Amino acid sequence: MIIAADNLTSANPVVAQALKDLNPRPLQDLALLCAQNGAHLLDLNPGYLSRRHEDRMAFLVEAVQEVTTLPLILDSPNPRVLAGGLAACRDKPILNAVTLEAEKLEEILPLAAVHQTQLVLLLLDEKSHPPPTLEGKVALAVELRERCLAAGLTDEQLIFDPVLPNLRWPDAWPQTGADFQTVRYLASGSLFGVPVKTMVGLSNLRSGLRDMYPVQVEITVLALLAGAGLSLALVDVLNPALREQVQLLDQIMNNK
């Protein structure tokens, strides 16, 4: 399983401040810390940006590229922000993400196709909602994949993310269960005839709820999804308990 650090996000006040001040140093320190703590990739998420701040993704890319050669994931719902980040990238990043929303299909998908990048497919419908069941998620995966293949991408470029819920959602547990089933089905290869890559953002589960739920929830969901064949996890690599879990899973799964 590949681990991407989700720490370079504007939800982190240090990152938000550095982006505001156009100060590369704290971003670079954090990128290095993530690399030292086992990240294979860095997810860059500058958050919601007003028009005049859309250059912040490029700034973030340039800052971290000065100190690390780790591959990057550009994480934004805004096509212009992704385009700006992409232009600044030394190596091809992964774009995160397309959904079934019209704007994303019309502007983010072509960006991935023109630049032939890998692309995350969030299993969210036209209104950005996650279907509640395995069947709904699989139907979305089929639809989104067709759009991507028609646009000129290949299965090797696609990364399916069933979207872990926040535990505040009333249907959080059934959603997590359906996400688990979806990862297992996609990873088995029986849906598309080939196994496809899957990803989840683990921190979504307890976002804003760190005091209510123990980190054990993330630790368990990570192991469960690893068992189901998950390819890539976005993880808070600076959390010691999660880092230990990643090492334990590595120790078991890298030794077939």
Add this chain to the structure above:
Amino acid sequence: MIIAADNLTSANPVVAQALKDLNPRPLQDLALLCAQNGAHLLDLNPGYLSRRHEDRMAFLVEAVQEVTTLPLILDSPNPRVLAGGLAACRDKPILNAVTLEAEKLEEILPLAAVHQTQLVLLLLDEKSHPPPTLEGKVALAVELRERCLAAGLTDEQLIFDPVLPNLRWPDAWPQTGADFQTVRYLASGSLFGVPVKTMVGLSNLRSGLRDMYPVQVEITVLALLAGAGLSLALVDVLNPALREQVQLLDQIMNNK
């Protein structure tokens, strides 16, 4: 995932003493406690028994049957001990286990066939050794299944156990990884055309090593195997951390 309590074992001094004294009460108290703590089945393991104590399995069966209707797993390498326990059972138990060892194939397999019980197939070779790789374990599964089908059992009656190592073994981590791969392969249905049942004894990992390794190892391996499709886990249901993990996994996996 089905949970069997592994607490009724002679490795527990309370059980050993009660078996020695032919005192049913501590065994009954323990069986009730396991039932209250979420066990779906009880594994009964009277340990190594000399000839004149081979009746201890039947005593154990009779004791627990007086207080619970939970299904039983009779756990012994000794065919006579299994036969004695089987004769005392009100309902059909699961027999645990056959291996590729000649004595087991000649005496335990026929017992399961005659009484048409479910049977655990430990993936151990003629000398009771676990093969180190996925390929070796799968080859053993194929061989053992053929013997069982030839003896008149059906796939529905077979439960494959790849045998988790003790962490003291020099190749413990690669063994655990190969066990994980084996569970995933067997559960996927691609080996035999139908998914088959799988089981592990989780406590094997830290047996005698509780002070050296944290319970998190068992917790993580349980989630990983659950994700891989494990059917049945033998677990110390009286360990609060393991019980919480079982509840968390249930909460996620029972809601598809």
